[in-house]
Amino acid sequence: MESPSNMGEPVPMFYIGQHETKRALSVTDELVHHAQDLGYDMLTTPITNSHFHARVLSLLSSYNQAVSEASLPPNAQPLPLIPALEAVDTPLGPSDSISQVIAYTSPWIDLSSSDPVIAHLSRQVFNLEIAYAAFCGAITVVVPGPRLSSGPDGVAQYARALKEALSTGAYLQLHVSISIDGSSNPTVGDDVGDLAQFGRPEFAETTTHTPQQPSPSSSWDAWNAIRSVCRYHNRLSLALDLPRRLPSLALQSRWYAEPVRLLNFPASSFLVNAKGSFVLSKPHQVFIFRMMRLQRAPWLLLTDIGPIPGVNDDDMLMSYSTGHLSPGTAADAPTPRSSLSPSPTPAEAAQMAKPSKKKNSSDDPTPHLSYLRFLQRNQPPKSMLERFGGGFQDYLQSPLQPLTDNLESITYEVFEKDPIKYEWYERAIAQALQDWAPQQKSTSSEDGAVVIAVVGSGRGPLVTRALNASESAGVPVRVYAIEKNPNAYVLLQRHNQEDWNRQVTIVKTDMRAWKGPTLPDGTFGKVDILVSELLGSFADNELSPECLDGVQHVLNPDHGISIPSSYTAHLTPISTPRLWADLLSRSTTADPSAFDIPWVVMLQQMDYLSTEPAPTEASQAQLSNGARMNQFNLNAPLDPNVQTAWEFSHPIHPAILAQSSLRKGGSATGGGGGFTGGDGANEHNFRFCKLHFDIQEQGVCHGLAGYFETVLYAGSQGSVGLSTNPVSMEEKSKDMISWFPIFFPLRTPLQLPTTSTLEISMWRQTDDRKVWYEWLVESFVTMNGNRLRLAISDLHSSKANGCLM
Template sequence: MPLGQRAGDKSESRYCGVEVLDFPAGEELPAVLSHSLSSSFDFLLAPLVDPDYRPTPGSVLPVAASDLVLGPAQWSSHIVGKISEWIDLDAEDEQLRLDSEITLKQEIAWASHLSLQACVLPPPKRSSCANYARVVNHILQGLTNLQLWLRIPLEKSEPMDEDHDGAKDNSDMSDTVDSWEWWNSFRLLCEHSSQLCVALDVLSTLPSMNSLGRWFGEPVRAAILQTNAFLTNARGYPCLSKRHQKLLTGFFNHSVQVIISGRSNHNVSQGGVLSGDENHTEDTAVRHALSPYLDYIAYIYQRMDPLPEQERFEINYRDFLQSPLQPLMDNLEAQTYETFEKDTVKYTQYQRAIAKALVDRVSDDDVSTTKTVLMVVGAGRGPLVRASLQAAEETGRKLKVYAVEKNPNAVITLHSLIKLEGWESLVTIISSDMRCWEAPEKADILVSELLGSFGDNELSPECLDGAQRFLKPDGISIPSSYTSFIEPITASKLHNDIKAHKDIAHFETAYVVKLHRIARLAPTQSVFTFDHPNPSPNASNQRYTKLKFEIPQETGSCLVHGFAGYFDAVLYKDVHLGIEPNTATPNMFSWFPIFFPLRKPIYVPSKTPIEVHFWRCCGATKVWYEWAVTAPSPSPIHNSNGRSYWVGL
């Protein structure tokens, strides 16, 4: 039974599982499952094979239950397989290594036969686990639907942390500082397989928030919450520390499922609980020993705010790669304009900027004698014409409007709008590209919205340079400037989706994407700025910037899959509009961020800066970006000469 109803949340994180610690021998599995389901757990993380088994020629695999004892839907919806923990593929002992390889393959074959969705692989027993990774990589090549979740303890000793958890009993692991490193080497050895994911063991102590943040860009499918990670509240019930609660909420927001694991440490009276035996099977009326933990997890889930309306609408766009629009080269479709026009926040910001510019342009004394000439260049279906007329009405200024649009289909809509609104005496429609229109007079104010997610990437600079001819020398451009920003991110899902195309071109393309399962690794930095009117109109719009990103020390090492890009535009004076995360215009949804991928993700060791270069290049028929990393290790120059991705002029 899901943890609760959270409006708009249809993600996996609504389901909570429980780990079966003891092998359910004697076909006990159906009873364990039914007891857990009747106690409101949704699935089991259960051993599939007797842990005492070692392969011998001709032996039959001693499985927990024959495939007949549960129906196919029960196996696939309610059981996550737990691979035997004794398996040690990097052991010194060769026999143990060989037995491990045979058993691992047998267990995965059995799980595939049962059509399970996932199996949890035991954690690497030491930091060097090449043979384990080799065998898993081999298995991954043959899998179709089954996912493998590598179990990783969520541990990182901070540099100043003297009393690092001494409780670990495996001496080989005691020198490990950061368990993310195990995951990273394992997935690099397995070539970033999209079916290799992570199950994080959440322990009683947590690393710093920055280092935890890295995991949100990784394919974490489950958070295994140990009962000893829970505290006890005043009434004797289990609860979590504030930091654990925050982490849990983060997991819920990233579709990570919780699995409760361990023996009950909280003997709360709850109608006949038998302490300790969480897999008690005989009396289904008796609550599961771990129910108080489940109740608490459900409480945390239900306490979360409902997803905002806009988030709900955009949920299917999360981490979905889209090609950026080419509004100059292509003609936008009605549906695209329709989506733009729903964003009232954007037009309110424009109206505020236009109103301020009108007041600055025409003093109160001159309102009756002065008519301002305002040109909307790239008018689309007319929302900025409306915003301009409303600003004029609001400020009592007289206006003459030209609406210039190169898309002949949008011009048809513009004509009907003007007729419908009775604006014939106020607005002149010009069906032309602004770069070649010969205007009959000059404008006081030039209003445009030609911005892409990266500011200049829809060629606003080139279009507005072309239109500047008909702006008065002291005229105002709205926007008056825009700046692009980038930040390095971990984004394993995006990387895998691009990799699926199996070519270089897709790794040299920028994508518009509603970023969700990502880790932001360092504060954003500005890349390129364009001012309008352009103070040097004959200068090139080519740009080059070199940036150095310092990742906070507590983060530890990380993997950079690429750069998230944003923009901020100054419309007029203090009125701005943008998506740069620190200054983003609230409730505006016209733009998702842009993503510049890296062909090969770059490993960034702790305390090492990232040096990245971005170029904006201009040719006779196209504009494109090139990008490259030079530190900590060099990448190829991406998109050389615009060979894979460009914007047509």
């Protein structure tokens, strides 16, 4: 694998910490500095210690004894109160290195308990710890996740406690520690002293069925409930525990969309290769690499891999972990993924427990850390789109309105950096010119030159490409550049003088008002090829249909062609908590209509809710390590189900334009007017679609991702097209960067169960003055042959922010 450093790219940083669930030493400034000398970036510390734990257990014991001896009615005994923290109760305090310390709340409390005494004590401990950590200046606090065995009621109690804590520690970042596959949390301590075991039997949850083991998705379901109760709070996130064997790709993708701030690697998640070195499986590596592409990449924690070496051995030679490992040391373990057991084998466990006793040894004192640094240095190179879009990931932008706004030069410049788009346009124009004579077409010029009009020419990149295509095809052309932007018009004139040898006729006007090429007798001629780049992120959202309809009167009715000749809009439902939280913040502060605007955004931290079947483990096992790495798409490991909403083609039939003209005149013969206002002159560009998506795994729909495909030209040499559709982009226009997807948000997220159906209704509306979209999403499930509606969204409308014609 070629590392990004060999490509001249900055290597994404790995911030790596060391975590001991039973840390023997207090985390002092000296210990933090020692860990940093070894290559760690941070350490973890408990907020309270065993002394405080014993004090709470003693209080509980005293309370239970008092209750048993008292002759009070049930529930009349006041709940026990924990006194304030004392110095002997905590190893934590304000320090210069507090920003390099991650604080952990006590794993022995049970915020999910159904016993009111246990729940009350747990909340007190939790609030005392949160308040003290905030006082000490801690920034990051990890909270052990809910006890999944407590069921939904316990999760609700847990979520309420977290919501309360978010208001107590106003500056703390709370990370809920939870396993990616629903298994028990490895950070939870031994059962001895765990408050959960002291719950009274009468408060234990009674069930009529045998308790089941948590499913792989149960932890995600619990997290979804927690963050929903906390209203997607921007200081609430995840510390995700990665077990030895990762769950399905679908569940990995679901977690990828969530705000993961810590990835926790217990010692048991590592394998031992043939050289006796600690490594991670290929699926772990792919998951890490994918997470580290995020704009806000998570920190990494190594848990219970042994104490920090050299703390009590002054003679032990320490060296900073660089990640420069020998190929044998870094080689993947030969164990195929399908045979991974949940726990290490006895031989691996013995290897993991083997301490290094050699003084001045050349052996690596931090092999797990060194391996992660090795992965840091050897990440897969970024794609062209990732390199171009750095800093724009998940950044909401309002769509352009080029008809009403005159774009700035920098905006044009961004488009012109695309390495694919203009080359494909040139190819399409060249093929059209090469087909001209064989198809026995006449031209609209007196000298036989093909007349090309670049409408909406901007700074002129398509004009240059048209001239290049003429030269490569050996076909003479007469080129017109039509541009309404008065500032771009100046630059077009300069290009004509300095670059185009005055071959181009430049016209400053709205393309719809242009009458065509001026002939020597003062009349107006026709155009053979209309070239435009008016497409938006959803194909038609920048009013390409209206613009090309308005200029079609200059196109030769017998043989004129449009480049592009057609384009389609596409949709798929997605889960994107980050964007939804951003829009929620906007809607409650600066922009109440935030959920009724289709946003242009470089989607990154999101998950497709409807996907094609995943590759089987057997097929993956047949791939070599290198091939398997290339097979995984780091941005989306599963192919999404993307469906076509509607299509536009150009030129449209003259009868449609004739009817539009009648309506525009307002005469009785033109009809009774439009449904949404105006005369209905633009109603031929109204569109509607109803799309059905199968939901394979439970999830939450936060909105719809929109894409487009276009056919620039289809001729004797095949079709030339562009695509932002993730299903076809790789094949049609890989590395194209001109367009980001569009996002249609939902004001209220829809909860989607497994094997449900999502239906999308989308309208493209117009009142002759502007164009807007309306969208509605419904969820259905089939039970006993009956189709039941589970949820329906608001009818969202962007009319107030429509694109003006």
